[in-house]
Amino acid sequence: MNRYDKLSQYVMAILFLIFIGLILFLNLLLPKKVFSESENRKLEQLPVFSFHSFISGKFTSDFEKYMTDQFVAKEIWVDVKSSVDRVIGKKESNGVYLGKDGYLLQKFVERSESELKEKVQTINSFHSSTPELTKYIMLVPTAVSVLQSKLPDYVSGDRERVLLNDVRTSLNPGIHYVDVYPVLSSRQNEPIYYKTDHHWTSKGAFYAYQQLSKQMGFTHKRDEDFDIRILTHDFYGSLYSKSGFRNLSPDSIELYIPKNEWEYTVEYVEEQQRTDSMYELENMKKKDKYTVFFNGNHPLIKINTGHKEGQKLLVVKDSYANSFIPFLTSHFSEIYMVDLRYYEGDVASLAQQHQIHDMLILYNMNTFVEDPSINNLTDTKE
Incomplete structure (x- = not known):
């Protein structure tokens, strides 16, 4: 050399x-x-x-x-x-x-068995300490377990379904488990999940809303009761950015607007802001267009729907609930949305203060497994 x-x-x-x-x-x-x-x-x-x-x-x-x-x-x-x-x-x-x-599907990443058990124990403990609250839990399967026909040949989504069943069988029998896997699976040839984003679409949320109505005992609205408005055909979501895969077709975002809509107010409590819409249309100019629903995630949102005779509902949620909650405004007088990733108050005290009797825990399964914030449900705040 x-x-x-x-x-x-x-x-x-x-x-x-x-x-x-x-x-x-x-x-x-x-x-x-x-x-x-x-x-x-x-x-x-x-x-x-x-x-x-x-x-x-x-x-x-x-x-x-x-x-x-x-x-x-x-x-x-x-x-x-x-x-x-x-x-x-x-x-x-x-x-x-x-x-x-052209589907992008988020890999289901399993955490330790002890972490999942801790979360279920937290929910069961909260249930035991708040018997006055009638509780429902909806853990939404992600696209990787529902859209089996879209997966690469070497991938299986079975593990997520196994854990869904483990959670269901471990919950206190007094908690109503809302199983949306069958209805979503039966509709898997429809656009119920975005192709480039990890969320379900408004159509997917609509089918889950109909399933919840059967559990909660209210009469759900039908397709023909809504004006379905397409906001954009140019939505590239979180999985598009995260994966780096390119040359894919964008998604559309739809809103289901009730034809006989009541007037309502939406209050972002900690931000001390109030509006008369659940949709932030200006966000259609942003990269993350999914934030059109409630302008993204917030610690506490209060919706007053104007239904004087309706019950009050507390929803502990992740971002899957943002496109789901608008379907519920026709059935409740007040809806309180709590995101435990940001909320620092005491959930039990909130329910007691506002005389709430119905509670829905709504997470997609991936967030439920990965995010530890559900354990804050039983934390006592001063």
Whole structure:
């Protein structure tokens, strides 16, 4: 090897070290993001170190998630990797499957059995301590377990369904479990989930609303009772951004507007804002168009529907509820929406204060498994 070859190797090694150092420098010094608009979720923050968390492995696991979420120019790297993966025929990128007919499907990531048991125990404990509340729980299966025909041939969504059944059989018998898997599965050839986003569509939420009506005993509205308005044909959702898969057709977003709609008010309690619409149409100009429903997620929302004779409903929810709740405004006088990821109040006190007798817990199964905030249900706040 002559000296020029050695020199070129030294130069390449130095450039590589400079590149690694620059990436490390930027990761350390750039401000950390709290929320990802493209993925519509809170990003992991630097975990607090403790000897116990380090020994148990929780600290290293959380730190790895933190570094993944906060890595500099993450979306650019994801796009590059996904483009390479697609060229070589790979059907998975960053936890998202490239399915058939242009569907992107979020991979179901199972957490430890003990974490799931803790969440069920929390719900059962809350039920025992609040016997005056009639409780319903709707855990919505995600597209990966419902749209079996859209999955890559080597993927199965069976595990999510197994855990759904485990939760159902572990709940206190006094809690009404609303099983929406059969109705969604029977409609899987319809657009009940977005192709590029992890949420269900308004049509999927509509079928689940009809199923809830059978459990709660009210008469649901039919298709012909709504004006169905298409807001856009150009929606690229969270899975499109997260996966990096490109050259896919966009989604449409529909609103189901009751033909005989009552006047209502929507109050964002902690923000001290009030409006007469459940829809923020200005958000159709944004990247995350799903936030047209209630302008995204908020700690506490109160809806006064004008139905003086109706019951009051408390909904503990994730973002799947945002396109679901509008169907309920024809059946309740007041609806309180609590998102435990942001709400710092006491849920039992809230129900008692407003004399609420019916409660719905509504999560998609992926969020229910991954997000620990449901455990805040039994936390006593001052």
